[in-house]
Amino acid sequence: MITRIDHVGIACRNLEESIEFYRVTFGFEVYHTEVNEQQGVREAMLRINGTDDGGSSYLQLLEPIREDSPIAKFLEKNGEGVHHVAFGTADVVGETQAAVDAGVRALYPEPRHGTFGSSINFLHPKDCHGILTELVQAPDAGSHGADRH
Numbered sequence: 001m002i003t004r005i006d007h008v009g010i011a012c013r014n015l016e017e018s019i020e021f022y023r024v025t026f027g028f029e030v031y032h033t034e035v036n037e038q039q040g041v042r043e044a045m046l047r048i049n050g051t052d053d054g055g056s057s058y059l060q061l062l063e064p065i066r067e068d069s070p071i072a073k074f075l076e077k078n079g080e081g082v083h084h085v086a087f088g089t090a091d092v093v094g095e096t097q098a099a100v101d102a103g104v105r106a107l108y109p110e111p112r113h114g115t116f117g118s119s120i121n122f123l124h125p126k127d128c129h130g131i132l133t134e135l136v137q138a139p140d141a142g143s144h145g146a147d148r149h
């Protein structure tokens with residue numbers, strides 16, 4: 001079951017400038033920062049609110065660390081803006097399979113590492129009416145973690 005919007009991913013050219021924009025304009029503070037080498041990003045999570053299931057909703061600001069990364073390619077083509085929407089679930093494997101069964105392409109055969117040690121997969125934007133869709137399972141939810149090797 002998908003229980004919430006976990007985060008909206010936003011592609012930015014300069015992480016510090018975007019963080020400052022959200023702080024000055026809306027008062028959002030940085031909750032967590034991380035470099036994800038596999039995804040080619042430096043990121044900041046801005047916590048917006050807690051939710052009924054004990055999770056939270058965030059804005060995820062993403063700056064590329066490599067020219068060949070998905071975020072770099074997106075910025076080159078579209079400029080800064082909304083990059084993906086991430087739905088929270090306690091079962092990323094099951095929800096990914098359900099989407100695949102419905103005819104949607106998953107980008108990875110197994111979940112990969114997301115922020116906070118979460119397990120993530122993505123659904124192809126061309127199969128989701130133009131939205132790159134992420135499925136995210138918090139580290140302590142469910143039993144299907146990302147492969148740690």
Ligand code: V0V
Pocket residue numbers: 009036039041060062070071073074077083084086107113114115118120122124125126130131132134
């Ligand atoms: C590409 N397209 C998009 C899109 N990216 N449409 C909507 N939203 C996006 N973000 C469209 C693009 O305009 C093309 O349409 C078509 O898809 C093919 O795109 P492309 O530019 O040729 O790029 P590809 O095919 O090389 O790569 C696209 C995909 C790639 C989605 C496969 O970006 C990818 O693997 N993304 C998953 C990983 C990722 O995004 N990581 C960064 C976030 P036309 O022109 O053909 O019509 S990491 C993260 O969120 C973490 C760590 C976390 O939450 O914990």
Ligand code: CO
Pocket residue numbers: 007009060084086134
């Ligand atoms: Co994300």
